[in-house]
Amino acid sequence: MALNESEMETMVYERPEALTNGITHYCPGCTHGTAHRLIAEVIDEMGLRDKTIGVASVGCSVFAYNYFDFDFVQAPHGRAPAMATGVKRVLPDRIVMTYQGDGDLASIGMAEIVHAAARGENISVFFLNNANYGMTGGQMAPTTLPGQKTTSSPNGRDVETQGYPIKVSELLSTLDGASYVVRRSLHDAKNIRLAKKAIRMAFETQVRGLGFSMVELLSICPTNWGMTPLNSLQWLEEKMVPYYPLGDYKVHPAVAEIKI
Amino acid sequence: MARELMKGNEAVAEAAVRAGVEAYFGYPITPQTELLEYMSRRMPELGRAFVQAESELGAINMVYGAACTGKRVMSSSSSPGVSLMLEGISYIAGTEIPMVMVDVMRGGPGLGNIAPAQADYNQMVHGGGHGDYRPIVLAPASVQESVDLTVLAFDLADKYRSVAVVLTDGSLGQMMEPCELPPMQPLKTSFPEWSVTGSEGRERRSLSSINLDPSMQEEMNFRLMRRWQEVEANEVRYKEYFMDDAQFVVTGFGSSGRVALTAVRAARAEGIKVGLIRPITVNPFPIKVYAEIVKKVEGILVVEMNAGQMLEDVLAATKYQTPIEFFARMGGIVPFPDEVLNEIHRMVKGPLTTEGHPRDRWLNRTAHKK
Amino acid sequence: MQTEIIIAGFGGQGVLFAGQLLAYAGMDEGKNVTWIPSYGPEMRGGTANCTVIVSDEEIGSPLVRNPSAVIAMNRPSLDKYEDQVKPGGVLVVNASIVDRPVNRTDIKVVEVDANGIAEKLGDKRMTNMVLLGALLANLPVLPQAAIEKALKGHLPERHHKLLPKNYEALSEGAKHKAK
Numbered sequence: 001m002a003l004n005e006s007e008m009e010t011m012v013y014e015r016p017e018a019l020t021n022g023i024t025h026y027c028p029g030c031t032h033g034t035a036h037r038l039i040a041e042v043i044d045e046m047g048l049r050d051k052t053i054g055v056a057s058v059g060c061s062v063f064a065y066n067y068f069d070f071d072f073v074q075a076p077h078g079r080a081p082a083m084a085t086g087v088k089r090v091l092p093d094r095i096v097m098t099y100q101g102d103g104d105l106a107s108i109g110m111a112e113i114v115h116a117a118a119r120g121e122n123i124s125v126f127f128l129n130n131a132n133y134g135m136t137g138g139q140m141a142p143t144t145l146p147g148q149k150t151t152s153s154p155n156g157r158d159v160e161t162q163g164y165p166i167k168v169s170e171l172l173s174t175l176d177g178a179s180y181v182v183r184r185s186l187h188d189a190k191n192i193r194l195a196k197k198a199i200r201m202a203f204e205t206q207v208r209g210l211g212f213s214m215v216e217l218l219s220i221c222p223t224n225w226g227m228t229p230l231n232s233l234q235w236l237e238e239k240m241v242p243y244y245p246l247g248d249y250k251v252h253p254a255v256a257e258i259k260i
Numbered sequence: 261m262a263r264e265l266m267k268g269n270e271a272v273a274e275a276a277v278r279a280g281v282e283a284y285f286g287y288p289i290t291p292q293t294e295l296l297e298y299m300s301r302r303m304p305e306l307g308r309a310f311v312q313a314e315s316e317l318g319a320i321n322m323v324y325g326a327a328c329t330g331k332r333v334m335s336s337s338s339s340p341g342v343s344l345m346l347e348g349i350s351y352i353a354g355t356e357i358p359m360v361m362v363d364v365m366r367g368g369p370g371l372g373n374i375a376p377a378q379a380d381y382n383q384m385v386h387g388g389g390h391g392d393y394r395p396i397v398l399a400p401a402s403v404q405e406s407v408d409l410t411v412l413a414f415d416l417a418d419k420y421r422s423v424a425v426v427l428t429d430g431s432l433g434q435m436m437e438p439c440e441l442p443p444m445q446p447l448k449t450s451f452p453e454w455s456v457t458g459s460e461g462r463e464r465r466s467l468s469s470i471n472l473d474p475s476m477q478e479e480m481n482f483r484l485m486r487r488w489q490e491v492e493a494n495e496v497r498y499k500e501y502f503m504d505d506a507q508f509v510v511t512g513f514g515s516s517g518r519v520a521l522t523a524v525r526a527a528r529a530e531g532i533k534v535g536l537i538r539p540i541t542v543n544p545f546p547i548k549v550y551a552e553i554v555k556k557v558e559g560i561l562v563v564e565m566n567a568g569q570m571l572e573d574v575l576a577a578t579k580y581q582t583p584i585e586f587f588a589r590m591g592g593i594v595p596f597p598d599e600v601l602n603e604i605h606r607m608v609k610g611p612l613t614t615e616g617h618p619r620d621r622w623l624n625r626t627a628h629k630k
Numbered sequence: 631m632q633t634e635i636i637i638a639g640f641g642g643q644g645v646l647f648a649g650q651l652l653a654y655a656g657m658d659e660g661k662n663v664t665w666i667p668s669y670g671p672e673m674r675g676g677t678a679n680c681t682v683i684v685s686d687e688e689i690g691s692p693l694v695r696n697p698s699a700v701i702a703m704n705r706p707s708l709d710k711y712e713d714q715v716k717p718g719g720v721l722v723v724n725a726s727i728v729d730r731p732v733n734r735t736d737i738k739v740v741e742v743d744a745n746g747i748a749e750k751l752g753d754k755r756m757t758n759m760v761l762l763g764a765l766l767a768n769l770p771v772l773p774q775a776a777i778e779k780a781l782k783g784h785l786p787e788r789h790h791k792l793l794p795k796n797y798e799a800l801s802e803g804a805k806h807k808a809k
Contacts, residue, residue, distance in 0.1 A: 050460035065466040074468035079321035086325025089309035115314035435666040522690030
């Protein structure tokens with residue numbers, strides 16, 4: 001039946017082209033979906049879909065290549081920045097991004113991320129920090145907060161024996177090779193909008209050949225945290241944001257001039 | 261074409277350049293460092309990619325990424341560094357993409373030393389990385405062969421979507437010999453149907469070594485093994501010396517093989533009917549060649565710079581039907597030809613046996629060495 | 631026909647370069663050659679050395695226990711290699727800094743005041759050329775002209791002004807014949 005003019009649909013929300021039509025394996029309430037969507041929206045808006053190559057990591061996002069609708073490779077645990085380096089160095093006119101979690105990037109892959117940033121590799125890194133190892137069942141990560149209970153710090157992270165969390169954005173911001181390093185959060189609509197803007201800036205940095213960009217996205221893990229999604233978002237805001245302050249840690253003057 | 265006097269490591273690097281390598285990623289380690297240094301100058305000069313990585317882990321995963329684009333890529337290292345790279349090599353094998361790896365072997369295990377050895381035979385030929393995969397392993401014995409086999413490694417890697425290893429050692433890497441370099445090949449302009457290059461004008465692609473479904477993984481395992489059967493059928497290479505009337509045979513790969521050649525010549529000069537078989541592909545191993553000579557010869561002497569790693573393959577190929585003796589130097593010591601000649605004398609004098617293990621006899625003979 | 635030569639001395643005496651020149655000259659003459667430097671544990675004991683083999687046929691081992699000839703540029707090299715020279719072989723000794731006589735009587739011994747000659751020619755760095763000249767005058771492996779050609783062919787252009795002096799150094803060395 002044909003619609004008459006007054007019944008015409010107005011599309012207000014649709015799946016970005018850069019996302020596939022599949023169903024993800026992420027838990028209900030997980031912010032991976034939000035992060036995927038933001039990245040895909042930006043890629044659509046910038047018209048980069050057919051020249052982007054993603055590098056998936058090991059962790060919950062291991063199957064990211066099934067959800068993003070563009071070319072992808074999948075790296076060994078922690079090695080995504082090295083693999084991205086390899087891709088970018090032989091295909092410098094493509095857009096290369098990694099998508100990594102905190103265990104992958106800040107623990108086993110610490111050398112690779114630091115050196116990719118130090119070399120100023122012209123890649124964009126999206127770093128999901130949810131303060132634990134999601135895929136393996138919620139063990140302590142390098143980003144687990146002091147006192148936070150996980151399956152491998154059942155009495156809460158004891159900094160005396162288990163050390164302190166690593167603040168990756170702060171750390172990478174000290175490197176001359178890093179051009180754009182910021183931390184955002186996915187806990188509410190306002191912050192999600194700011195996160196999207198940062199993702200856009202990261203890609204703009206790469207498109208202009210300005211070097212290494214990373215957006216750290218504070219995220220939730222309701223299943224392993226043992227909370228409802230809503231409580232998780234609240235916990236993120238109340239516990240994680242104070243420890244991991246949001247903000248721009250490194251914005252190269254050339255990047256600061258980018259207007260979007 | 262003019263011959264050039266080149267160091268083995270540099271000759272391998274230039275051969276790779278001429279074979280069309282588009283990216284080199286490595287990390288310094290003796291005795292392969294000249295290869296990395298040569299590439300650090302040569303690759304940028306040609307507008308190709310060179311990165312000195314943060315570690316061997318970084319290097320092999322840069323190779324992994326670049327190899328996913330279908331371009332010719334390589335790395336090189338020496339024994340301890342290769343150990344670190346094996347994670348990535350397994351992933352690359354599991355993703356079924358080509359790469360060339362050069363291992364300039366040194367003394368081990370552990371940090372060992374920087375002198376020439378052949379103790380990575382098992383690591384390269386029989387595994388190293390996890391899972392079922394078979395890398396093609398080529399073992400040159402001269403600078404010229406290092407050049408030729410490096411070029412061949414790229415061709416075979418592409419042909420079989422496989423890891424291809426050039427297995428040399430500190431002595432071959434450091435020595436200079438005249439060699440003819442191949443002409444400069446044009447870079448690839450078309451890329452295989454699996455290569456990840458950005459999805460412009462086609463369906464998207466992805467490359468991964470993950471197969472959560474065991475039946476899919478098994479399918480992949482079968483595919484790798486059937487492909488390996490093709491490699492075994494088509495790519496076995498070896499070199500024979502004085503084999504026509506040989507009653508005895510010496511065999512060794514790479515540097516051991518060429519040291520043995522000097523000893524075999526000296527034995528021939530004494531009238532001893534001894535020949536030499538030098539495997540050039542140690543994987544695939546020339547099984548049939550050894551199986552054949554069992555019928556003709558009275559004894560085989562295996563010479564290596566390790567504790568008898570290839571020996572096991574010779575034993576398997578000959579099915580313990582012929583008396584086999586073993587001699588080796590280890591720890592970074594290259595045997596002198598006269599040591600091998602002594603072993604030939606011992607073999608010819610006998611008595612020979614198929615009982616017991618050749619390695620045990622060798623260890624008993626060397627019991628005076630602590 | 632195969633000739634093996636070990637050149638040994640302190641680092642900085644031009645040991646490796648002298649060996650490379652031999653290898654270049656052999657290659658240019660259409661021979662098979664190998665050059666292998668001291669390497670790993672061999673570097674211990676105060677000597678740097680290289681082994682050069684010049685041969686008409688495919689070369690097997692690049693290392694030999696008993697070489698046809700040795701150039702000993704210092705005392706530790708003489709101590710290490712004197713006993714290894716093949717009977718009937720050649721031992722060239724840098725008498726300027728080697729403070730003991732050679733004991734072997736079954737080999738050709740050539741003692742040369744190589745440092746002195748090189749300094750007289752104006753540059754101590756030509757000690758290796760003097761000794762190489764002496765070696766070739768006593769070992770029929772390659773003509774001196776082949777070394778001169780190799781020097782010209784493989785020395786960087788910017789050093790070519792040094793060629794005449796180097797030729798002279800070779801010739802001065804060549805005046806020394808084994809007793």
